[in-house]
Amino acid sequence: MHSATASVHLEAERHFPLNLEKPLAGSSADAKAPSERSGAPLDEVIDRLRGWRRFAMDGLMWDTAVYWGEKVLSMTQNVYDLYALCYIHIAAGNLHRAEYLLLAHPQYVAFTYSSWACRYLAALASLQLGKYADTLWILGEQPRYGSGASGFGVGGAGPSSASSRRFSSTAKDGRINFNSAISYLRGRAYLNQQGLFRAKQSLKESVLFDVRNVQAYQLILDSQLLTPAELLRFVHNLPFHAQLGSLDGDLVRDLYLTKLNTLHPYASNALVPLGFETALTNLVDRFRLRHNPDLWTAGAERAYVRGQIHDCFTLTSAVLRSDPYHLATLPLHIACLYSLRMKHQLFYLAHDLESAQPIPWFAVGCYYLLVGDYAQSRRYFSRACSLDAHCGPAWVGFAHSFAAEAEHEPATTAYSAAFRLFPGSPLLPQFLGMQYLQMDSLVLAQDFLLTAVRHCLADTLVNSSLLNELGTLAYKQGRYPYGSGSLFTANGTVAPVVASGLETIWVNLAHTHRQLRQYPEALKYLEKVRAVSPHDCNVLTTMAMIYHILGQLDEAIMLYHQILSVQPNDISSSKLLQLAVEQMTRRQGLPESIEALPERHLTPDRDSGERSHSISQPTPRSPARNGPVDANTFTVAVPQPRPPGRFAWTTTSSVEPGPNYDESDMEMEIEEDL
DSSP, rough: OHHHHHHHHHHHHHOOOSSSOOOOOTHHHHOOOOHHHHHHHHHHHHHHHHHHHHHHTTOOOOHHHHHHHHHHHHOOOOOOHHHHHHHHHHHOOOHHHHHHHHHHHTTTTTHHOOOOHHHHHHHHHHHHHOOOEEEEHOOSSOOOOOOOGGGSSSSSSOOOOOTTTTTTTOOTTOOOOOOOOOHHHHHHHHHHHTOHHHHHHHHHHHHHTTTTTTHHHHHHHTOSOOOOOHHHHHHTTOOOOHHHOOOHHHHHHHHHHTTTTTTTTSSOOSSSSSSSSHHIIIOOOOOOOOOOOHHHHHHHHHHHHTTTTHHHHHHHHHHHHHTTTTTTHHHHHHHHHHHHHOHHEEEHHHHOOOOTHHHHHHHHHHHHHHOOOOOHHHHHHHHHHOOOTTTTEEEEEEEEHHHHOHHHHHHHHHHHHHHHOOTTHHHHHHHHHHHHHHHTTTTHHHHHHHHHHHHHHHHHOOOHHHHHHHHHHHTTTTTTTHHHHHHHHHHHTTTTSSSSTTHHHHHHHHHHHHHHTOOHHHHHHHHHHHHOTOOOOOHHHHHHHHHHHHTHHHHHHHHHHOOOOOOOOHHHHHHHHHHHHHHHHHHHHOOOGGGGGGHHHHHHOOGGGGGOOOOOOOOOOOOOOOOOOOOOOOOOOSSSSSSSSOOOOOOOOOOOOOOOTTTSOOOOOOOOOO
16 A cells, blocks of 8 residues: 555544544545555655644644645545544534535545445534434434444445344454444434434444443433333343453443442342442452542432432532532532532532533522522523433423422423433433322322332332322322331331431321321321421421320410410411310310311411422432432432432432422422311
């Protein structure tokens, strides 16, 4: 091969992400420039210009690289130099120029259709310009699997025939598999066109073609295209060792497993060969990644899902001290600031971030949500979604702003829109179920809550927030024993982790036991809540009525007085106090008539009714939660905050997906029915 062509190959191997192979037989003559055929001294000049172009690329001097790249291309009319120039244009952000050279320039458009490398760049430029239909037209809407494991040749035909073992190997020279890169672009195009099924298939194939394609794997996680159970099965079946060997396969597998830490916060799942803790230990001890920020973020997400907000905040703060703009950590850190009600820190962080990204707008939205300016929060969440239509935490935060104002219909519309975008999320159907519970649409609430259960892992029904919702649903349906069981399980699940989050579950358990006439059990849980919130008139009213029913008039009168000292205009408490004093004066026990008192006397105002559970961030995770918030994480702050979404989101939420929201975000009351 002539020295000029050899120089191009050497540069491609050093600088270009895709393999530039020799042209196919029959196209080599067309690929050579006139100077190469004649052997003129100009060849040495061309080699030096290519060197200048390469050194400019090394120094990220894109304008200089473009200048010399154009001169080389004009001299050679070579497909390799066309690829190099368009690569520089895309790296410099000159997307329209790259697209024109590859798809419209009369001298070069033929190169694009004879070279899969140039076709890849054309598809990438179209994708980044938002021309998703053009991207699919360039690549083809259906994958064409072939032997392109080593990348794709500039003059080659690209991937073609199917192979039963197409996922078993990757490039021998270490390059990312060509089929993986093509499937990733196709998946992104489908995702932006809302073709979620095809997007899911393309992205899964991208990771299967090359397990090192972290962008495709992360997009699957962030988009929540798979339910948690589907995601675990997918990761379990990835050919880590078949493609990478034993040691490298272990490294990539463990790194991928640490990204699943929000799926099962309390134990390792049987679907994967080892759990989060084992994978983290291997990465720290075996591969010396103790100080890697991604592992610290994974540990922070794990703590957030478990409700250990202070531990999570400590870890995210440590990561941001070393890298203040670590994008994977920022949504989770915002979720912590929201959950801890650190509004000043949240304000300063939001204004310190780059406004071209959705995260700072999401942070400002969380700030306004925290201070109660819901209309303003929606403006900023909408801005974040306009910058990234798949920003899960912002979507969940937008819906939460309606829920916080008890605007149930707009909230359900927003949650439904988010659920269509993130069909694998177990948190969004839970949020929808919560809204329908508040609207007393029990059939729809049950449908969505059961959908959330199905989206959970088979052995992970330890989600105390979901159990609390199921218990509340059973209460409203009059199935008090079932509700008591669900709430009791939720109480046992979250007890070792989040003491403050138990308050909601305790109140709901107390009312369930009260309906079952199990007054001592009801008082036991109310006393626990009273220890946390001694001036909560809702709790005091319920306790006073139970003592009144039991004939313990001294305790009832004392509590009625305490309620009236805080709420002097409480008519129900005033009438009940008068009745209790009359009974005490007569020294009689509690008459049967108290059970038959009018509902208006025994039922607290709706604003002072039973506790509800609050929702948390988009993470996120995310949030999500949630997340958050996870969040998850977009995720649920009571009884345990989690990132949405993997929205943290979070995602978790989140926002994780954003940030997790505390009990002031939204309440779901259990109506009194004495």
